[in-house]
Amino acid sequence: MRYTCEQDFRFGFVKSDGRNYAKEVFIDKENGYNLMASYLKKASGISSKLVELGEWALRIEGKPNASSKQSSSSISLIFNVAHQFNQFKWISDDNYFTGKTAELGEFRIYFDVHNGYSKGSDYRYSGVNVESGDIWKSKDIVIGSMHLFALEKIQSSQNYPPPNQLFLLPNKVDEDANHFSIQNIFSGSFIVKNNV
Numbered sequence: 001m002r003y004t005c006e007q008d009f010r011f012g013f014v015k016s017d018g019r020n021y022a023k024e025v026f027i028d029k030e031n032g033y034n035l036m037a038s039y040l041k042k043a044s045g046i047s048s049k050l051v052e053l054g055e056w057a058l059r060i061e062g063k064p065n066a067s068s069k070q071s072s073s074s075i076s077l078i079f080n081v082a083h084q085f086n087q088f089k090w091i092s093d094d095n096y097f098t099g100k101t102a103e104l105g106e107f108r109i110y111f112d113v114h115n116g117y118s119k120g121s122d123y124r125y126s127g128v129n130v131e132s133g134d135i136w137k138s139k140d141i142v143i144g145s146m147h148l149f150a151l152e153k154i155q156s157s158q159n160y161p162p163p164n165q166l167f168l169l170p171n172k173v174d175e176d177a178n179h180f181s182i183q184n185i186f187s188g189s190f191i192v193k194n195n196v
Contacts, residue, residue, distance in 0.1 A: 027065065033075055034065045059193040062186060074164040074187045078142055081109060082179040084132035090125060090173050090180050097180060122185045124169040127177030135179060142181050145169055 016022035019041070026035040040057045062075055081088060081097050088099040096110040126145045130137070149170040153161060160166070169183045184192060 029065070031075075032064050034063050035075075036061045057193070059191065061189075061191050063189045074185055075190075076164070076167070077184045077186075077192060078169075079182045080138045080142065080180065081182075082130070082135050082138065084135050085178060088127075088178065088180055090127055090177075095123060095182075124171055124183040124185070125173070125181065126169040126171070126183075127173030127180045129174050129176045130179045138179070138181075141179055142169070145181065 013022045014025050021041065022039045024037045026037075028035070038059045038061075040059075042055045042057065060077065081099075083099070083101060087101055088097050090097055094110075096108050098106075098108050100106045126142070128141060128145065130141060134141075146167050146169060149168055150166045152170075153166055164185055164187070168185070169181055173180070184190075
């Protein structure tokens with residue numbers, strides 16, 4: 001996993017007002033991709049004691065950069081949704097989560113891929129049950145799911161598949177899952193966004 005939120009990394013925005021919008025840019029020379037993440041808040045008119053509540057839109061755009069030497073390079077984006085209690089349900093046919101928490105009430109999180117530049121994006125997903133004290137270990141949980149899937153794929157094939165067909169989530173959801181992951185795999189340029 002190349003980009004994870006680790007405490008020893010520096011984070012910053014190229015644009016941000018601190019409340020309603022922000023823009024981040026990641027230039028990955030080693031793997032030959034540029035990523036840009038934009039966030040925009042749409043006010044709901046509802047306020048809590050601390051902040052005005054609203055919906056956030058996210059757009060992630062990726063493009064191979066000039067230093068990319070691999071014409072077959074691909075990128076995988078993974079999003080996680082987790083709660084210590086089993087309060088989520090993944091609707092795979094429509095690519096969304098539904099859930100309810102005391103803090104948010106009822107909600108849905110949609111994953112809409114607008115693959116504006118490339119052909120052949122793929123969705124993968126996983127849902128597992130995690131002890132409440134381990135819910136924060138998303139990186140380990142995702143890598144574990146991908147590792148098990150890769151082992152199964154290697155054992156059932158005579159030749160090693162390419163990495164973009166090997167390191168995938170298994171498209172399985174445990175009945176009592178409380179940690180869900182969505183994986184998008186892209187080749188070339190792409191746009192991922194949610195609709196507000």
